[in-house]
Amino acid sequence: MIKIGIVGYGNLGRGVECAVSKSNDMELVGVFSRRNPETVKTHTNVPVYEMKKVYDMKDQIDVLVLCGGSANDLPKQTAELAEHFNVIDSFDTHAKIPEHFEDVNKASVNGKHISIISVGWDPGLFSLNRLYGQAILPNGNDYTFWGKGVSQGHSDAIRRIEGVKDARQYTIPVEVSLESVRNGENPDLTTRQKHTRECFVVAEEGADLERIENEIKTMPNYFSDYDTTVHFISEEELMRDHKGIPHGGIVFRTGTTGFDNENKHVMEYKLTLDSNPEFTSSVLVAFARAAYRLASEGQYGCKTIFDIAPAYLHPATGEELRKNLL
Amino acid sequence: MIKIGIVGYGNLGRGVECAVSKSNDMELVGVFSRRNPETVKTHTNVPVYEMKKVYDMKDQIDVLVLCGGSANDLPKQTAELAEHFNVIDSFDTHAKIPEHFEDVNKASVNGKHISIISVGWDPGLFSLNRLYGQAILPNGNDYTFWGKGVSQGHSDAIRRIEGVKDARQYTIPVEVSLESVRNGENPDLTTRQKHTRECFVVAEEGADLERIENEIKTMPNYFSDYDTTVHFISEEELMRDHKGIPHGGIVFRTGTTGFDNENKHVMEYKLTLDSNPEFTSSVLVAFARAAYRLASEGQYGCKTIFDIAPAYLHPATGEELRKNLL
Numbered sequence: 265m266i267k268i269g270i271v272g273y274g275n276l277g278r279g280v281e282c283a284v285s286k287s288n289d290m291e292l293v294g295v296f297s298r299r300n301p302e303t304v305k306t307h308t309n310v311p312v313y314e315m316k317k318v319y320d321m322k323d324q325i326d327v328l329v330l331c332g333g334s335a336n337d338l339p340k341q342t343a344e345l346a347e348h349f350n351v352i353d354s355f356d357t358h359a360k361i362p363e364h365f366e367d368v369n370k371a372s373v374n375g376k377h378i379s380i381i382s383v384g385w386d387p388g389l390f391s392l393n394r395l396y397g398q399a400i401l402p403n404g405n406d407y408t409f410w411g412k413g414v415s416q417g418h419s420d421a422i423r424r425i426e427g428v429k430d431a432r433q434y435t436i437p438v439e440v441s442l443e444s445v446r447n448g449e450n451p452d453l454t455t456r457q458k459h460t461r462e463c464f465v466v467a468e469e470g471a472d473l474e475r476i477e478n479e480i481k482t483m484p485n486y487f488s489d490y491d492t493t494v495h496f497i498s499e500e501e502l503m504r505d506h507k508g509i510p511h512g513g514i515v516f517r518t519g520t521t522g523f524d525n526e527n528k529h530v531m532e533y534k535l536t537l538d539s540n541p542e543f544t545s546s547v548l549v550a551f552a553r554a555a556y557r558l559a560s561e562g563q564y565g566c567k568t569i570f571d572i573a574p575a576y577l578h579p580a581t582g583e584e585l586r587k588n589l590l
Numbered sequence: 591m592i593k594i595g596i597v598g599y600g601n602l603g604r605g606v607e608c609a610v611s612k613s614n615d616m617e618l619v620g621v622f623s624r625r626n627p628e629t630v631k632t633h634t635n636v637p638v639y640e641m642k643k644v645y646d647m648k649d650q651i652d653v654l655v656l657c658g659g660s661a662n663d664l665p666k667q668t669a670e671l672a673e674h675f676n677v678i679d680s681f682d683t684h685a686k687i688p689e690h691f692e693d694v695n696k697a698s699v700n701g702k703h704i705s706i707i708s709v710g711w712d713p714g715l716f717s718l719n720r721l722y723g724q725a726i727l728p729n730g731n732d733y734t735f736w737g738k739g740v741s742q743g744h745s746d747a748i749r750r751i752e753g754v755k756d757a758r759q760y761t762i763p764v765e766v767s768l769e770s771v772r773n774g775e776n777p778d779l780t781t782r783q784k785h786t787r788e789c790f791v792v793a794e795e796g797a798d799l800e801r802i803e804n805e806i807k808t809m810p811n812y813f814s815d816y817d818t819t820v821h822f823i824s825e826e827e828l829m830r831d832h833k834g835i836p837h838g839g840i841v842f843r844t845g846t847t848g849f850d851n852e853n854k855h856v857m858e859y860k861l862t863l864d865s866n867p868e869f870t871s872s873v874l875v876a877f878a879r880a881a882y883r884l885a886s887e888g889q890y891g892c893k894t895i896f897d898i899a900p901a902y903l904h905p906a907t908g909e910e911l912r913k914n915l916l
Contacts, residue, residue: 282847285849358916361912362909362912382916387916389722389857395900395901395903395911396715396900396903398904399900399904399905400715400869400873400876446862521609521864521869521871521872522865523608527864527865527869528864529862529864530862531715532858532859532861534856534860535855535856535857535858536772536856536858537855538853538855539853542848543726543853543855545847546726546847547726553725568911569916570899570900570901570908570911570915570916571900572899573897573899574721574722574725574895574896574897574898577721577722578724578725582896583688585896586687586688586691587687587688590684590687590713590896
């Protein structure tokens with residue numbers, strides 16, 4: 265049994281707890297939290313410890329799955345823990361991945377442990393498909409579309425507007441652009457042509473709805489480059505119809521082969537997810553299995569999803585995989 | 591530069607020639623054929639040698655890409671060559687992969703070379719997506735659909751019927767079944783519910799068309815379990831409208847997460863290929879790069895697509911991949 269520890273118990277941590285509880289080759293040792301452990305109740309009654317306790321439990325943990333945020337938690341936490349544990353994180357600030365990799369790699373090499381960073385679906389499975397696509401069709405184009413799904417960052421941006429009580433923002437790919445890509449037309453797409461944004465807003469009583477709508481639609485970076493729709497709804501409607509955290513998207517590689525580039529090919533990878541955090545957790549848990557196996561072989565240092573041979577993720581043996589899945 | 595040799599010069603061999611000619615880090619050393627080399631003319635004027643000559647050129651070749659057929663060529667050829675060269679093949683008789691792996695692995699270990707077998711899209715990229723899907727969503731279902739595309743085996747079966755001059759058969763996924771899978775309904779699908787078969791047949795002059803159509807539709811294994819449509823067309827129409835070798839298909843993994851399996855997820859991997867052999871060739875060439883790199887590290891033995899870390903396929907460095915694709 266692979267012994268897993270969870271660091272941080274938000275949506276992602278709960279998702280990891282669930283995924284581990286359903287994996288036959290894993291068991292959950294504990295949840296480590298910066299909150300007072302007595303105030304945290306886990307779904308499976310697995311014990312909760314204060315964060316610093318983790319260092320006393322080194323021998324009981326094979327892999328730590330880090331479920332903190334990329335803005336404030338992971339930049340320090342992953343490297344600190346990587347010196348003492350095999351760790352997995354879902355660090356998703358794309359621009360800072362090279363720096364994060366260097367920090368974590370140094371710690372992992374020092375401690376002779378395995379770390380795998382930026383695991384999830386983007387970065388993660390989407391990145392993989394960009395890589396396979398470029399390697400196989402070097403003469404081609406990449407397209408990534410997100411949605412339909414909830415963007416937490418955009419929802420938060422709306423919530424910061426005066427007079428807004430709550431909000432939910434959906435990112436939606438533009439169907440006609442998807443079709444153009446699928447047809448191998450290799451369109452050059454502007455930001456506006458790729459996605460639309462749909463906002464469901466609960467306003468404070470008596471708030472100026474016209475001003476709120478205008479502030480949303482003209483907000484730089486977040487909304488001004490997009491066609492944005494704003495719906496004002498009641499708090500009850502928001503809770504009833506927009507409680508979930510769905511997401512997903514599509515990675516395309518389109519390209520040509522043949523001496524005159526006469527043959528077109530489209531590779532399409534599409535995810536449709538009811539729960540963004542639970543799916544990300546499921547990816548993390550599969551890569552925790554890989555980390556355990558790599559560490560068992562004596563490997564160490566920082567890896568990304570690009571460095572992990574697929575067979576390490578699946579509980580079956582190489583022989584079974586070749587027989588049943590190849 | 592990675593020095594590539596091609597064994598066998600049919601559609602697949604020509605596709606490899608084309609893909610290598612467009613790869614900046616590879617060069618083609620020669621084509622090896624069982625035909626009289628003087629009768630074989632390559633597209634890029636790369637020299638053609640008789641098969642046995644390959645053993646004299648060991649030092650000039652980094653990886654041999656084997657482009658023979660799975661029925662008659664590869665079962666012997668791959669193992670024979672794997673003792674002396676790093677080799678890649680696209681062996682696609684699914685049921686015999688375990689046996690082929692054992693044979694080739696023994697030879698590769700003996701010769702301390704790398705071999706990668708069953709490379710292409712199915713087996714190959716489709717297998718990968720089955721593996722990633724099962725590893726990430728252990729509670730779920732697999733679906734593979736093929737087409738729309740030309741099945742050579744089924745086209746050949748029609749050609750063997752008396753009175754048939756030529757034929758082309760398309761395998762087509764049933765749209766309503768695709769939609770059911772996409773909606774996460776986890777349908778149990780019969781053979782008939784997954785694919786239909788569409789046949790374009792050129793009959794000999796005076797042949798009994800009704801008999802031919804009936805023989806096709808009732809042919810066991812090939813057609814009797816499917817809804818089959820037969821169109822009789824002229825030889826000119828066949829050459830004009832059905833000259834290409836398109837193919838493709840979709841691999842789905844659908845599954846649930848959450849303590850009560852309350853959240854559904856759909857992973858969909860779709861290929862739409864104008865030329866089946868040229869796309870397969872492109873996959874072979876990317877894995878030839880991986881074979882070269884693995885061999886340079888001193889690794890040896892037989893691998894499959896499951897054993898190759900994705901980064902080995904792409905010409906960029908790990909640092910570049912993390913910066914630009916992760």
